[in-house]
Amino acid sequence: MHSPKAKNTGRRDGSPVLGGSFEFVSLTKPVNRSSPRHLLQRQGSDPTTARLRASESPLRRRGSGSSTGSASGQGPPEEDGIRLNPSLIGISLSSLLAIDLWLSKRLSVCACEDSSWGSVRPLMKLIEVSGHGLPWLAGAAYSLYKSDTAAGQEVMLNLLVGLLLDLILVGIVKAVVRRRRPAHNQMDMFATFSVDRYSFPSGHATRAAMCGRFLLAHLVLAAPLRVLVLLWVGLVGLSRVLLGRHNVTDVLFGFWMGYCQYNLVEILWFSPQTLQGLLGHLA
Ligand SMILES: CC(C)=CCC/C(C)=C/COP(=O)(O)O
Structure with a gap:
């Protein structure tokens, strides 16, 4: 019988292949591993959200020198584990932030003399x-x-x-x-x-x-x-x-x-x- 934790036979980029076995990830408990796949989940599976987090979060900006655990190979700290649980408010806020940044950039048509307006x-x-x-x-x-x-x-x-x-x-x-x-x-x-x-x-x-x-x-x-x-x-x-x-x-x-x-x-x-x-x- 296949175990849910069976070896991942997905593609090299970490995405699972249809027909292959899938790994189940707990949405309620922090996952204490630092494989690239989990790092991606920690940043948000959507690349836009991942980029936003990296550019917007004051924690990341101010504490760029601090250890997140993953770089030192110790796995993500508790705080990061909590971010794995996507709450409705969290998702709504990141979506709002993404729309805000996108719209603001589009509207900044007088930002400099060379801009469109x-x-x-x-x-x-x-x-x-x-x-x-x-x-x-x-x-x-x-x-x-x-x-x-x-x-x-x-x-x-x-x-x-x-x-x-x-x-x-x-x-x-x-x-x-x-x-x-x-x-x-x-x-x-x-x-x-x-x-x-x-x-x-x-x-x-x-x-x-x-x-x-x-x-x-x-x-x-x-x-x-x-x-x-x-x-x-x-x-x-x-x-x-x-x-x-x-x-x-x-x-x-x-x-x-x-x-x-x-x-x-x-x-x-x-x-x-x-x-x-x-x-x-x-x-
Ligand atoms: C020097 C005095 C009396 C006020 C400063 C006003 C000022 C430059 C505010 C910044 O406004 P924004 O936050 O909208 O850029």
């Missing part, structure tokens, strides 16, 4: 400046200084608070997640912080979403101007991907985060009384 790059960079933190901070501070009504000062002060909060929160998430910017990005942005070498989430997208909501809620704008604000928010997000600065998920998460940040600004809202109290404490 390279001539539009200056316009995209102009949109980038319109969503940069510096002009927004300077604009809000100037408006606060120039405003001669209490209501105007209150709104501008809270916009300033929101912008600072945005810089801090985005900085924290970028430093924690540490997702590198796409390889095709040219790092030629002006005035960046060190965390801005990371791409998740897009700071421009969070700012655009938060400021967009802020403007719509606190400025009395005619309908065409409201549409323009929404259009600007969308264009800032799109330009991040077209310029090759971000992957699509960086921008989508950025929009969501910026949307939530506005809620936080509303919760923290500084009234003139709170402000006077704070200033009184400081004086």
